[in-house]
Amino acid sequence: MSKTFDRHRRLRSHAKLRDMVRETQLNVTDLMYPVFATHDAGRDPITSMPGVDHLGLDELRREVLEVAELGIPSIMIFGIPTVKDEISSEAYAEEGIVQQAIRAVKSEVPDLLVATDVCLCQYNPAGHCGLVHGDEIVNDASLELIAATALSHVVAGADIVAPSDMMDGRIAAIRQKLDDAGHVHTPILSYAVKYASAFYGPFREAADSAPAFGDRRTYQMDPANIREALREARSDIAEGADMLMVKPALAYMDVIRALKEEFDAPLAAYNVSGEYAMVKAAAQNGWIDERAVVMEMMTGLKRAGADILITYFAKDIARYLG
Numbered sequence: 001m002s003k004t005f006d007r008h009r010r011l012r013s014h015a016k017l018r019d020m021v022r023e024t025q026l027n028v029t030d031l032m033y034p035v036f037a038t039h040d041a042g043r044d045p046i047t048s049m050p051g052v053d054h055l056g057l058d059e060l061r062r063e064v065l066e067v068a069e070l071g072i073p074s075i076m077i078f079g080i081p082t083v084k085d086e087i088s089s090e091a092y093a094e095e096g097i098v099q100q101a102i103r104a105v106k107s108e109v110p111d112l113l114v115a116t117d118v119c120l121c122q123y124n125p126a127g128h129c130g131l132v133h134g135d136e137i138v139n140d141a142s143l144e145l146i147a148a149t150a151l152s153h154v155v156a157g158a159d160i161v162a163p164s165d166m167m168d169g170r171i172a173a174i175r176q177k178l179d180d181a182g183h184v185h186t187p188i189l190s191y192a193v194k195y196a197s198a199f200y201g202p203f204r205e206a207a208d209s210a211p212a213f214g215d216r217r218t219y220q221m222d223p224a225n226i227r228e229a230l231r232e233a234r235s236d237i238a239e240g241a242d243m244l245m246v247k248p249a250l251a252y253m254d255v256i257r258a259l260k261e262e263f264d265a266p267l268a269a270y271n272v273s274g275e276y277a278m279v280k281a282a283a284q285n286g287w288i289d290e291r292a293v294v295m296e297m298m299t300g301l302k303r304a305g306a307d308i309l310i311t312y313f314a315k316d317i318a319r320y321l322g
């Protein structure tokens with residue numbers, strides 16, 4: 001009898017055959033694990049992100065040993081400062097929380113790659129990512145502070161700086177500042193395509209960085225736009241970004257794909273706090289199989305085009321990949 005239809009099931013008939021023809025592989029080397037550093041010693045759970053804690057420097061040291069043992073190559077440090085002022089002083093202070101955290105991590109695990117989130121929103125009372133004049137988030141005057149923050153992280157030992165503020169021109173300002181100080185080899189991972197998203201809710205509670213007035217829509221992107229994402233990424237590459245990021249991840253997989261096709265820089269996807277919280281909540285209720293859902297999401301992000309996965313699930317994934 002002649003063939004009248006295709007037998008797609010042939011290649012699915014055996015587990016080893018499925019392994020052989022699998023198009024996307026998840027590796028522990030894809031992972032970057034975000035951590036929240038605080039001045040207070042000890043460990044304090046973040047309610048809306050079960051399994052994620054605020055870490056004092058003592059606990060941060062313990063945490064990064066575990067991360068390194070699991071084979072996770074990199075972390076992203078966020079800081080919870082004690083001081084908030086109009087000029088976000090602690091963001092670029094030598095004894096700021098991020099600067100101290102970098103030194104603590106580097107002295108504990110010297111070859112763990114340390115990336116830092118470069119932003120002002122945790123460090124000023126307005127909770128905005130740039131300088132605030134009246135009710136305006138001013139662009140150009142913010143660049144010097146953002147660049148100074150990035151440089152202070154590199155001086156403290158950071159391997160990668162990741163600006164998340166979405167001010168125009170920050171990549172150029174940071175590159176110039178780093179180069180002038182001789183740090184020509186420090187890469188910039190740009191939060192190039194960062195949407196004004198409701199998925200950051202749990203993070204803002206964790207980082208105490210919710211805006212005191214207004215919202216972030218004059219600098220973060222409109223979730224409806226994808227051509228604008230290409231313009232943002234193009235500017236950042238032109239200004240000197242070494243790697244690009246799309247954030248959040250799951251509702252923006254078309255954007256990940258579009259950037260992958262358009263640019264040849266390594267691409268990161270940030271699976272953000274709200275995406276994490278949703279999975280955790282459903283799993284705690286017994287409504288989904290957490291492990292299977294997490295692996296399916298991460299495989300999906302890689303299939304969409306992400307090279308680097310920034311996720312609060314990183315330690316779990318490393319164990320699953322075991």
Ligand code: PBG
Nearest residue numbers: 119121164199200203272273274
């Ligand atoms: C700081 C910053 C935010 C996140 C990363 N860096 C919050 C925001 O922009 O409001 C969100 C991370 C997450 O939700 O996991 N600008």
